[in-house]
Amino acid sequence: MGMRISGLASGMDIDTIVKDLMKVERMKVDKLSQKKQIIEWQRDLYRELNTELQNFDTFLRDGVGMSKTFNAKIVTSSDSTKVTAVSSGSTTNISTRVEVGNLATATTWQSDSSINYAYTGADITTTTWDFASKTIGTDLTLSYQVTDPGGEVRNSVTVDLKKGDTIDSVISKINSSNLGVSAMKESILVDGTVDPPTYEERVVFSNKLTGSGASIVSNDETTTDFMQSLGFSGAATSGEIVTDLAYRNNGEDATVKIDGFQLQKASNTFTINNITYTLHNKTAIDEAITISSSTDTDAVFDSVIKFMDKYNELIDKVNGKLNEEVYRSYKPLTNEEREALSEKEIELWEEKAKSGILRNDSIFSKGINQLRQANFSRVDAPDIGIFTNLSEIGIVTSKNYRDGGKLVLDPNVTGTDRLTGEQRLRKAIETDPNAIYKLFMSGADEKETDRRGIARRMRDTIKSTIDDVVKKAGNQFRVNNQFTLGRELDDVDNRVSSYERRLIQVEDRYYRQFTAMEKAIQQANQQASYIMQQFGGGV
Known part of the structure; x- marks a missing residue:
């Protein structure tokens, strides 16, 4: 690009003239940039609504799509100080009699003498404890064979100790290891007649699991020596750490009768x-605790209402975008226009400019219509229960057309039983909550829509809608050339780049033309000046 001459001869503001001319030329680029902005807004709104669909799909899966939602139970005990119970998915109500013979207890091992901080171990050259500081004198790896209650053997369970560990840190490492015990140091009164009284530090291991059959065996001499230094004097390699039953409490299984059947359980908590x-406690002879369960009508009712609320929220959001007003006079702002506005003005302008971008969108219109059909078409699945339609459990579509197909409880008293929608729903829950679950989730192996439950139909529609949106607007895992709007964005970018290059050439041409004009004017001025000089010289 040559040197530019800006109006020295003509007195014209060439830069301003060229800038104004370029504004006209840049209008095409501005329109392309506005088109790009609209496509980006479109893409983002598609993805935003796709997220709403995905969230609702997850809600369906974890809510009305789970049998436990409809199997919520209220479980009561005639004496909660002795036996309590909770339902974990029972489909039927129960009334059982429970008699508790024994509670399950955990095995405990107690040292028979105090901790010997002067213990040197089998190898006289290796001091297990440093008596002066009461810390371990060397790194140690303890190795045990552990048998859990019930007889399951775990070999080579290790605990790593470091030189300088105190008894408290040793106990902490044992507790946090895979040994399966809770260890503690306790002070036992030895002589209370002296002042001050004398105590011994002893160590107690308690199995973290209740039940019979637990044991802890030392695997090697290092472990045996260390257990002896902790006061377990009977510890022997390949032998139990406590052999004297006076210092060992063998765990027991719980014994219990359920409706007369004798059971033995390793834990005080079990599921049948x-x-x-x-x-919690033994029962007296001939005493039985009654455990009863009944359908938690309120919990199931709330779950169904929550389904309706979440569905209505989705309908609101999607219909809001489908019916949003279009403000055709509000176009995306150019950079120059943005510079002339405040942040608040930009925000208000873009709110209008974005409005209506998805108005009457075919993908979401189709999806919403299919969701409505999914709700109110009869379910003809082979495994359907006594309810085949939402209206049978009191749920209907709002008669207010502005609601766009929202679900509501029928406010009218209908049917031979003359019940409102809420009353019909509660009665359905009390009659057969599992049949409501089947209304939503029957037909798992069916391919035809009318043979699939309502929630399955809805999830099918959501999946197909999400797939269509991804094809059009992509997602975080797709690059532009993998979806329609992305390809449109790439095309606009290419056109903008091409036109930007052309604008550089046009601007350069304008300057060359004005430079030529300036040179011509300057030459004409020089000639006129020369002529005037000639005429002046001849007078």
Whole structure:
């Protein structure tokens, strides 16, 4: 690009003239940039609504799509100080009699003498404890064979100790290891007649699990020596750490009768037929605790209402975009226009400019219509229960057309039983909550829509809608050339780049033309000046 001459001869503001001329030329680029902005807004709104669909799909899966939602139970005990229970998915109501013979207890091992901080171990050259500081004198790896209650053997369970560890840090490492015990140091009164009284520090291991059959065996001499230094004097390699029954409390299994059947359980908490029982105390002879369950109508009712609310929220958001007003006079702002406005003015302008971008969108219009059909078409699945339509459990479509197909409880008293929608829903829950679950989730293996439950239909529609949106607007995992709007964005970018290059050439041409004009004017001025000089010289 040559040197530019800006109006020295003509007195014209060439830069301003060229800038104004370029504004006209840049209008095409501005229109392309506005088109790009609209496509980006479109893409973002598609993805935003796709997220709403995905969230609702997850809600369906974890809500009305789960049998436990409709199997919520209220479980009561005639004496909660002895036995309590909770339902974990039972489909039927129960009334059982529970008699508790024994509670399950955990095995405990107690040292028979105090901690010997002067213990040197089998190898006289290696001091297990440093007596002066009461810390371990060397790194140690303890190795045990552990048998859990019930007889499951775990070999080579290790605990790593470091030189300088105190008894408290040793106990902490044992507690946090895979040994399966809770260790503690306790002070035992030895002589209370002296002042001050004398105590011994002893160590107690308690199995973290209740039940019979637990044991801890030293695997090697290092472990045996260390256990002896902790006061377990009977510890021997390949032998139990406590052999004297005076210092060992063998764990026991719980014994319990459920409706007359004798059971033995390693834990005081156990599950039978999806009812989880917890034993707290023994029952007296001939005493039985009654555990009863009944449908938690309020919990199931709330779950169905929550489904309706979430569905209505989705309908609101999608219909809001489908019916949004279009403000055709509000175009995306150019950079120059943005510079002339405040942040608030930009925000208000873009709110209008974005409005209506997805108005009457075919993908979401189709999806919403299919969701409505999914709700109110009869379910003809082979495994359907006594309810085949939402209206049978009191749920209908709002008669207010502005609601766009929202679900509501029928406000009218209908049917032979003359019940409102809420009353019909509660009665349905009390009659057969599992049949409501089947209304939503029957037909798992069916391919035809009318043979699939309502939630399955809805999830099918959501999946197909999400797939269509991804093809059009992509997602975070797709690059532009993998979806329609992305390809449009790339095309606009290419056209903008091409036109920007052309604008450089046009601007350069304008300057060359004005430079030529300036040179011509300057030459004409020089000639006129020369002529005037000639005429003046001849006078």
